[in-house]
Amino acid sequence: MRPEVHAAASEPVRPEELAGLDFYRDLADRYLAIEGLDARWIPIHREGLRPGKETALRLHHLLSLTRAVEEVLDSAFRAGHIPGTAFFGRGNEASSVGSASCVRDEEWLVPMHRNCGAHLAKGHPPYSIMAHFFGRADGPSQGRDGNLHVGYRPKKITQLISHIGTMLPIAAGVAWSAKVRRNGQAVLTYIGDGGTSTGDFHEAMNFAAVHRLPLVVVIDNNQYAYKTPPADQYACPTLALRAPGYGVPGFLIDGTDILVVREVVSRALDRAREGGGPTLIESVTMRLGGHSVYDRYSDYADMETLKLWQEERDPVKRYDQFLVEYEVLTPGEIAASHARARKEAEEARDAALKCPFPDPGKVADGVFAE
């Protein structure tokens, strides 16, 4: 098998679209020139990605809902409703929603802590997410954990633990069960740019590749692992380049374009379902907020670059613009969709704040399955 690495962004990539993204183009060009690699830009024409109205609305709702849920949670934290800390995925919405919306109902999703959009796209109700963040009895963990360290079994979403990298082998195992059962299912999972430095990343990718597991791994490269930028995290030109080392296809994609994400992830999932094995996708975004609610982002981030990404590569704004430009939805329909998402998030918050806390008398219950 020839090593394959591809870059995907909506074409034509106009110079003005690359504002703040020069590094991205540079990286892609560099590895595209590596001898022996079957590497190329995948020309994804925006016109060809144009979704039907129903799909467009559904995606728009999920994208907007992700933003709204996290904004509402952020305010709720400042109002004192979230015990501990809180992590959000602002800037990651298109990568999360675009990918998880390709996963079928009967398939497992193994998300990470910034993939709120993946939870919502797979069907985790906002009320349940809010109750969980607030440490209430109706959260899926019934107050045992917080943030998105939570699964939602009715929708086949797994939980995660805080140890970065650990979930990748576990995701490989979920995919393994699908392979052994021959049920034609694939598993989608995520890891961050920092997570790719762990031994677990390597062990899982190798295991999945050796056993040709139906696993699609999206590296959400949001350019900061807590406070550490890519230059201090890895020395290869792009993380997608790790793929050929494992004998699996790799992609470098623009993670702020929901339609590009959907296109590439759905192809990878189909390939996995058909027995083609794993795919590694580096989805480049920018974390548009600090690591956690306690983090002073400006202490270490280049705020000029951040501003450029906010202006040019905000995933929610980009999708709004696309839908208008290609006349899929009207500005009025888009505004209505945003308002609906905001209302849904606020109602979920209000309901979750009325939910009781768990019973302290049952603190030690449920350690073992009976």
Added chain:
Amino acid sequence: MSLITYREALSAALWEEMERDKEVFLVGEDIGLGGGAFYVTKGFQQHFGRERVVDAPLSEAGFTGAAIGAALAGMRPVVEYQFADFVTETLKMILDFAAGNHYRRMGPVPIVFRLPAAALVSGGPYHSQNPEIWFFGTPGLKIVAPATAYDAKGMLKQAIRDDNPVIFLEYKKFYSYRPEDLPAPLRIDVPGGDYTVPFGKARLLREGGDLTLLTFGTTVLEALEAAQVLEGEGVSVEVIDLRTLCPYDKEAILGSVKKTGRLLILHEARKRGGVGGEFAAVVAEEVFEHLDAPIRRVGAAECPVPLSPPLEKAYLPSTAQVVEALRELAAF
């Protein structure tokens, strides 16, 4: 019913469970083509195929995580490590993910971790350890330590059917012992068919009225030898094999101490941080008034496991040490 080795008992349990339930599968290094470091799964891959007897790459954390993922999806994996010592590669998977999963209301993790444990002829620091202390303080794990072929088979079957993660300590030292060479209390017929041994029930290896000797794992041998010596001196020692460390049979411990008034705790692991400290504390807390002497413990020397034969011998608890401690307790 037949007398078979500990290793044969483990193989029988795995084979029968795999025949019984197609969701049961095995994963580990060298277990398929090679039949495992200690040949417990010899011939399994030829019969059950490569998808159910999985030769994993050299990546304990990776294949342990993968097995946990499969368990989340409802399968019943049995993970084998070449040596118990290498489980440290996987602690975040077991302690942080698997153990707490049910408490976090995220469903059961039905998985067995098979840990070939304890010292075996100059294994050295990384092939000889007693790993129970790494797991004992973490809620959500069951820990079992069969010392007989009968328990090895029945407890492994029980572990596979349990909906919780089970740390299954199996003792390399016992793999090859011929049943006819074992002391009578350990020479137990192993049924050819299906049976399970429930967790949390100790086994009375020897009844006695003067002293309680509580032990588990490899040191059942030293315990029985020492009890024999004391019998010749007119002291009647009750020997209890705990069999399960989590949950442990508190009633059996307290009941025996109430009867004898004297307790010696013996395990191969070091005393400091060893599980014996928990049993001593529980006895002190709950039946102090029945004690006629201080609680004593015997364990390994307070150092890593050394390799050179005279050093290893000096490290491990010996029958002589147990005899001496029993004599002191009896005379107190």
